[in-house]
Amino acid sequence: MNRKQFLDDPEVAEFVTWLVGFAGRLRVELNIGRSRRVPQRVVKTVQGLDGVIDAYVWRAEWTDDRGASIESLCWDSTACSLKRLGETFRAALASESEEAAMRACHAIFEWAGERNIGVGARPFLEAKRASGQLITYLKAAREAFRLGSGRLDKLGAIENVNSMLTKVYALASDDGLPIYDSRVAAAMASLVELFRIKTRRTWRQVPATLLFPTMDASARRKLIGLHTDALISNGALIYYTQSDMSARWASAKLRLGWIAEDVLRQAPQLLSAQPHSRLHAFEASLFMIGYDVRCLAHNLKGTEAIDAK
Numbered sequence: 001m002n003r004k005q006f007l008d009d010p011e012v013a014e015f016v017t018w019l020v021g022f023a024g025r026l027r028v029e030l031n032i033g034r035s036r037r038v039p040q041r042v043v044k045t046v047q048g049l050d051g052v053i054d055a056y057v058w059r060a061e062w063t064d065d066r067g068a069s070i071e072s073l074c075w076d077s078t079a080c081s082l083k084r085l086g087e088t089f090r091a092a093l094a095s096e097s098e099e100a101a102m103r104a105c106h107a108i109f110e111w112a113g114e115r116n117i118g119v120g121a122r123p124f125l126e127a128k129r130a131s132g133q134l135i136t137y138l139k140a141a142r143e144a145f146r147l148g149s150g151r152l153d154k155l156g157a158i159e160n161v162n163s164m165l166t167k168v169y170a171l172a173s174d175d176g177l178p179i180y181d182s183r184v185a186a187a188m189a190s191l192v193e194l195f196r197i198k199t200r201r202t203w204r205q206v207p208a209t210l211l212f213p214t215m216d217a218s219a220r221r222k223l224i225g226l227h228t229d230a231l232i233s234n235g236a237l238i239y240y241t242q243s244d245m246s247a248r249w250a251s252a253k254l255r256l257g258w259i260a261e262d263v264l265r266q267a268p269q270l271l272s273a274q275p276h277s278r279l280h281a282f283e284a285s286l287f288m289i290g291y292d293v294r295c296l297a298h299n300l301k302g303t304e305a306i307d308a309k
Contacts, residue, residue, distance in 0.1 A: 001152040003258050011207045016259060018195050020266045024048040026194075027298045030055055032291045037113070039073070049285040050271055056284055062111040064088070065103065072111075075284055079276035081111055086171040093142075093172065098134045102126070105168055112167050121164035142172045145250070147257045161249040162240070163215070169253070176279030178260060180253040183290025184283055186219035188212035188256060190293040193223060193230050197300060206233040212252050213238045225294040256283075 006012060025048055032042040037059050044055050056075035064070055065088055072081040085108055092100035105125055114122065128134040140157040144150055161169075163181050170179045178184065189212045196203060214220065215238045223230045238245055260282045264270060274281040289295060 003147065003150070006152065006209060006255065006258055007262055009207075009209050012209050012259070014199070015192065015195050015210055016262050016266070018199060019191065019259075019263050020270075022194075023263060023267065024050065024270055026296065028052050028289060029295045029298055030288065030291075031295065032057075032288075048270075049282065050273065052285040052288050053271065053274065053281050056288055058287075060111050060113065062107050064107065075281065076275070078284070079274070079280065082171065082280060083276060085111060086174075089168075089171050090174060093135060093138055096135055098129045098132065101134055101138065102129050108167055108171055109164055112164055114164060120162050121160075121168060124160050124165070125168070138168075138172055141169055145169055145173060145177050145254060145257075147173075147175045147177060147254075147261055150254050152251050152254060155247060155250045155254070158246055158250040161246045161253070166249070166253060170280075176261070176277050177257050178253065178279060178283035179287075180249065180256055180283075181287070182214045182216035182219055183288075184256070184286045185212050185214035185252065185290070186216065186222065186293050187286035187290040189214060189219075189236070190223060190226055190289070190296055193227060194296065194299055196231060197227065203231060206231060206236075208235075209255065211235055212256065213248060215240075215249075219290065219293065222293050226297050227300055 007016065027045065027047060028051065029045045030042050032038055034041045038057050039059055042055060042057060046052055046055055053075050056078065057073060058078055059073050060078070060081065061069060061071045062081065062085070064084065070081055070084070072078045085104070089101070089104035089108065092104045102125065105121070109122060125134060128137050137159070144155050144157040166180050170177045192206060192210050192212065195201070211233060213236055217237060220232060220236055223232065235248070238248055257279070260279055264278050264282060271278045271281045
């Protein structure tokens, strides 16, 4: 399935049309506790994705290729970091230097808050470098994930996906491919759930085209908090031990990119004030919602629940 075939799917097309009209007016009641990444608690009610992105917060620090320490916190400073990280990474790929590409990946890990250097993305990519396959692999992954030409049935080049690699793949891209992590996944699943209820779908299962699995079981519990009759479909969770984990994660990542791209095309006013990538701003708005998707519950007030189970 290519992008056109996906967007022409009746359920996808209706979801996009609904989201085009809803994304600018949804009510989001943010209540995010203080943490290392959130220096001050965020308690704020905002409207639309533009309101959400204005409330974005993620404290990060990383070291650029000149050895300078770069800090970011709000969306504007974060977007600047993403721009610089991506440009440095893509230049390294163009240079065919495995060492430069690995250094760029290390900077991405630093920005993203890598917790354990001994597992996950770092050893996977280090093994690629040791065998002289790092550049080849990353370029093949970029082509597979390209929003304009990627196909859901041609993602075999993606050998592994995890919370760090999803950022690497996004920043290797030059077309706005989104970062798809557990918070973004939870937010997308919640928007699909709102769509199901508000448009009175009688699904027994969420269609595969609109299934956005998360890697965090607590996010699914919060979906029940959003709506007690939430449709928790088979495949709603991804486990790292599953043999098809990478394929499912890669599919969701590409489908999210296609949906975000089409929503922003049809809603030119949405996130139009952003000086950086609107696609990454769309993804970052989902990230904030995904801290606790119950922040969307107000949007269901006055809506009669449909038990589709």
